[in-house]
Each structure stands twice: as structure tokens, then as C-alpha cells.
Amino acid sequence: MGNEAVSITEIRQPEELVAFIQRNDIPIVMTDKEAELLLGYMEGHDYVVGFVEGQFYRGDLDEVPGEIVWDDYTVDDLIDAVCEWNYELILDMDAERQDPKDMIDFANKQNKYESLKAEETVLDRLFDQTKYRAGIDRLAEVLANQFIQNLNTKGLDSSVATLVSDIKEPAIGGKAR
Numbered sequence: 001m002g003n004e005a006v007s008i009t010e011i012r013q014p015e016e017l018v019a020f021i022q023r024n025d026i027p028i029v030m031t032d033k034e035a036e037l038l039l040g041y042m043e044g045h046d047y048v049v050g051f052v053e054g055q056f057y058r059g060d061l062d063e064v065p066g067e068i069v070w071d072d073y074t075v076d077d078l079i080d081a082v083c084e085w086n087y088e089l090i091l092d093m094d095a096e097r098q099d100p101k102d103m104i105d106f107a108n109k110q111n112k113y114e115s116l117k118a119e120e121t122v123l124d125r126l127f128d129q130t131k132y133r134a135g136i137d138r139l140a141e142v143l144a145n146q147f148i149q150n151l152n153t154k155g156l157d158s159s160v161a162t163l164v165s166d167i168k169e170p171a172i173g174g175k176a177r
Helices: 014-023 032-044 075-097 103-127 131-154 156-168
Strands: 009-011 047-052 055-060 069-072
Touching (some): 009 014, 014 032, 032 047, 032 075, 055 075, 075 103
Antiparallel strands (some): 009 047, 055 069
8 A cells, every 4th residue: 555645543442443343344253352462462563553444454663764654454464463473472482481591580481481372372262263264274174185185095104295295385375374
């Protein structure tokens, strides 16, 4: 979308995000607390979300100093991005807690790690409502069927090798988590 002269209404409060979802018949059930979590991650990564006439957008606060650069976005994309950021933070915090300076540092990092894992549980419930979950389920079914076919014709070792290759490079398009 770029910087066209469109007046996008920013969504800064959790209730506003929940209301947008409900008003636009988006098939995602979300609490204010879950919306607050999503908006917190967006803010922490220098993004904001907004809408105009039922269309959802993500605004980049860093791309052009003093301006918000808006792009088309979806609530599914929002949830997917936050899940990805949470996963990256979990990996980082897990590595940090493995190498603490002292017991206090370990306790702080362990608490942060546990907090991120609790957020992951909440985010997983949201992710399960997105279009990406359905895509992952379809991919899993395709891979399982291919594996069974290969097992019957090529044997176990070849079938496992093909499955591993297909998992690394999915046979169907779409996002993976």
C-alpha cells in the first residue's frame, strides 16, 4: 500500500482489535488478554496495526523516521508473526539460561523463559484458528500419504529419506511455522 493518503485507524487497545475481528466476521475467537499479548509483541517489534473500511493493515514504525509505512495484512498474519517472534525469543532465552552469570541471573532468565512458554501456549490456541493451521494439517496429510505410498514401493530407508526431504522443502505452498 505504501504511503497513500488513506486515513487508517490505528488499533492500540486490545478491545479495539477484538471489536475489529467481531465486526468483520473473522473466524477467530480472541479475548482482550490475548489481543493485548498480540499488540504487545507488535509494539515491541516497532509495528502497529490498523484498519480502514474493514481492511486490516500493519504499520512499520521504523522504516521511515517519523512516518508509519502501512502494508496490507491479516489477523492470521498478525498471529503467525507473533508466534514466530515468541518462538525466536524462547530459543534465545533457553540459550541464555544455559549460561547464566550467577544464580540470580539464572532465576531471572528461567522466569522469563517460563513466561515465554506460557505465552506460547496462548499463542498456539490462537494459531490453531488461523488459515495457516489448516495448511499445515493438509501438508501433514499429503506427506503421510506419500510416505505410506513410498513405503509400499521403495522400502523404509528410501521412504524416510524422501519424507525428510519433503519436510525440509514442502511439496505444497503456504507458510509453515
